[in-house]
Amino acid sequence: MSFAWAKPYEPKTQLGHWIDQRLPLPRMVHGAVGGGYPVPRNLNYAWNFGVLAGVFLMIQIVTGIVLAMWYNSGIATAFSSVEHVMRDVNSGWFLRYAHANGASFFFIVVYIHIFRGLFYGSYKAPRELVWMLGLVVYLLMMATAFMGYVLPWGQMSYWGAQVITGFFSAFPVVGEPLRVFLLGGFAPDQAALTRFFSLHYLLPFVIAAVVILKTWALHIPGSSNPTGVDVKTEKDTLPFHPFFTAKDGWFVLAFLMLYAAVLFFAPNALGHPDNYIEANPLATPAHIVPEWYFLPFYGILKAFTVDFILPAKLWGVIAMFGSILLLFLLPWLDRSPIRSGHYRPMFKVFFAILIVDVLLLGWAGGAEPTAPVVAVMQIATAYYFAHFLIILPLISKFEKPLPLPNSISSSVLHGEAEESAPYGLAKA
Amino acid sequence: MGQLLKFIGIRGFAFLIGLGFIGVLVIAFITDAVNYFKEPPAESAEHALHKANKDVDFSFEGPFGRYDQAQLQRGFAVFQNVCASCHGMQYVAFRNLEDLGYTPEQVKAFAANWPIEVPTINPDTGERATRPALPADRFPSPYDNEIAARAANNNAYPPDMSLIAKARPDGAAYIYSLLTGYQEPYQGYDEPAAELAERFPEAQPGDGLYHNPWFPNLNIAMPAPITADGQVEYPEGAPEATVEQMSADVAAFLMWAAEPKADTRKNAGLAVLIFLAFATTFAYLSYRQIWAEAKRKVVAKGPLDPEHMAEREEAKAEAAEAGRGVKG
Structure with a gap:
């Protein structure tokens, strides 16, 4: 699609010809993830997480569809229908643990994918829309995961729904009516559970559609790469198939081992024990926390403890939503023309601080909010906003980047003429 | 704007x-x-006096650990004789006891002789009635409803036991710690008891409560259920029925009740990991082969060292001269 030397699709059989003339679907696949998509040859393993995210989306959709055959979305029956799956449905325990841990691993993969994009400047021109569509996927994932967590109707499901929908009531005037409209009542109840189930089933398919748009947008400029240098010649690329299908293939299997280890040997390690207690609107858990993948945002929310012009809760909610929305502006906030963090000495340091900062926020978000923990949240939240809104725009002005390699192939192949010949020509 | x-x-x-x-x-x-x-x-009493779970060894810990059927049977005996008088187990059925190694006949007998009958409708008159349990029935709750349970228990509600071992952090160890943890307040801390008593007077058990520093609130409405060695009769050949042994056994039983498929799960997990290990190895090898050509790069070491290469070229040339030509 993207480069002149992309290998065109050539049907190998008569049937292939026949189909290609009528419905060129194999041609499209060939151009998207086959031999017809030239990919920078220097991709490192950080680039495997896009395909992995697709794998986990599929795992979630498949296990979710089968679970929905057993799940019952009544407030009196939801919890026991999940227990029925766990105890009496053949391999039901596997389906449920695969789905619950699949959500966690989907987020692990997507977080690595996002931070790869942040480090290698994958959000910069000409891939701004790829980045923004990715953020849309991430927001949809958060909504899907939140509603999915409500479905078992355990204590954390219920109280999580109570707290998260409560964010909306922080907004003046429209907030409370909006919350009641979203929940279909004054508190999470049957109306909320049924609509969450309906939307939880719908949104993954919306995610899949946005992923298709994102892949489409990605294939216009082609994948970025660790040097951030544009692809210049055929020497710089290798066809997606067989090279990257093979690389993704073994890495996906290796990553699935990690997933299987958690799924089969510590399936509840990432969950909260309270969710094995059925929802009880009259008993508030001592310490309400969201799933681990939302903890950094929970930390941002709770960092705002003082009413200043606006109520503290509204500050927290604005900051929490803002912390994601500002990422949409990132392509215009970071104006350094250098994409890859490898060649940006100042950026590299702040990027490392950002990782520590987000981990700290996650830890603080899950810890008991004592005074020192809240202080950590406040410092970490301040750094988070400073990083994106102040530091990134400024360092792109003052930083002196390191010299870039002339081309991708010279960065990988050290300029040996024969070695850098296009694939297949070296022998001749 | x-x-x-x-x-x-x-x-x-x-x-x-x-x-x-x-x-x-x-x-x-x-x-x-x-x-x-x-x-x-100010530090709260719960924070200062709450004790971390005791360290217990259970046979089912770790990827290779499995339930010990004999222990589960003993734990079931403790549940039957001690816990079941106040706690139900609504998600576990009598038929599930076959997992513990009981025969279908034994299970039938357990169900039929269970002291609490299950609710039913009299087929002739349509009136509410009860009947002896069948293997397909779940363990019935001793109380008709929460109000009845609270009325009988000084306004405390004995929770359902089906999932209790998963509904508490490190549940099995917690149950063991709780059952063996009844004690006088302020004992067993670094600071002297008198000093703690002065700082945290609220840790004293209220009316109808019992002190237990392993319970998050420090004082629990349940009186110590297992109080004396030999309280439950153990079969011959079983370990001595000490309070600790009975507590550990019932904790193991409740872990099984909460997660009856754990053994199946771990067996499946080992098979899946072995399969994935092979599949990953083969996929990795094919990746290496596919990339061998593209990855070749000159490094000044090993066979690609220019010096070694020169030697090889020389040897090749010699061989060609001698008529032992090497292809490629």
Whole structure:
């Protein structure tokens, strides 16, 4: 699609010809993830997480569809229908643990994918829309995961729904009516559970559609790469198939081992024990926390403890939503023309601080909010906003980047003429 | 707004928003710090006196650990004779006891002789009635409903036991610690008991409560259920029925009740991991083969060392001269 030397699709059989003339679907696949998509040859393993995210989306959709055959979305029956799956449905325990841990691993993969994009400047021109569509996927994932967590109707499901929908009531005037409209009542109840189930089933398919748009947008400029240098010649690329299908293939299997280890040997390690207690609107858990993948945002929310012009809760909610929305502006906030963090000495340091900062926020978000923990949240939240809104725009002005390699192939192949010949020509 | 944005630019705008958030956070930080030092928060009794779970060894721990059927049977005996008088188990059926190694006949007998009957409808009159349990029935609750349970238990509600081992952090160890943890307040801490009693008078058990520092609130409405060695008769050949042994056994039984498929799960997990290990190895090898050509790069070491290469070329040339030509 993207480069002149992309290998065109050539049907190998008569049937292939026949189909290609009528419905060129194999041609499209060939151009998207086959031999017809030239990919920078220097991709490192950080680039495997896009395909992995697709794998986990599929795992979630498949296990979710089968679970929905057993799940019952009544407030009196939801919890026991999940227990029925766990105890009496053949391999039901596997389906449920695969789905619950699949959500966690989907987020692990997507977080690595996002931070790869942040480090290698994958959000910069000409891939701004790829980045923004990715953020849309991430927001949809958060909504899907939140509603999915409500479905078992355990204590954390219920109280999580109570707290998260409560964010909306922080907004003046429209907030409370909006919350009641979203929940279909004054508190999470049957109306909320049924609509969450309906939307939880719908949104993954919306995610899949946005992923298709994102892949489409990605294939216009082609994948970025660790040097951030544009692809210049055929020497710089290798066809997606067989090279990257093979690389993704073994890495996906290796990553699935990690997933299987958690799924089969510590399936509840990432969950909260309270969710094995059925929802009880009259008993508030001592310490309400969201799933681990939302903890950094929970930390941002709770960092705002003082009413200043606006109520503290509204500050927290604005900051929490803002912390994601500002990422949409990132392509215009970071104006350094250098994409890859490898060649940006100042950026590299702040990027490392950002990782520590987000981990700290996650830890603080899950810890008991004592005074020192809240202080950590406040410092970490301040750094988070400073990083994106102040530091990134400024360092792109003052930083002196390191010299870039002339081309991708010279960065990988050290300029040996024969070695850098296009694939297949070296022998001749 | 549009003109203002044009004037200061998107980065200027972002800068101001960033400063705004940071400003509010600085105010919050300072306010919190001032409050903290003005009025240091007092440590709560729960925080100071709550004890971490005791260390117990269970046979089912770790990827290779499995339930010990004999222990589960003993634990079931404890549940039957001690716990079941107040606690139900609504998600576990009598038929599930076959997992513990009981025969279908034994299970039938357990169900039929269970002291609490299950509710039913009299088929002739349509009136509410009860009947002896069948293997397909779940363990019935001793109380008709929560109100009845609270009325009989000094307004405390004995929770259902089906999932209790998963509904508490490190549940099996917690159950063991709780059952063996009844004690006089303030005992067993680094600080002297008298001093603690003065600092945390609220840790004293209230009316109808019993002190147990392993319970999150420190005082629990359930009186110590297992109080004497030999309280439950153990079969011959079983370990001695000490309080600790019975507590560990019933904790193991409740872990099984909460997670009856754990053994199946771990067996499946080992098979899946072995399969994936093979599949990953083969996929990795094919990846290496596919990339061998593209990855070849000159490094000044090993067979690709220019010196070694020169030697090889020389040897090749010699061989060709001698008529032992090497292809490639």
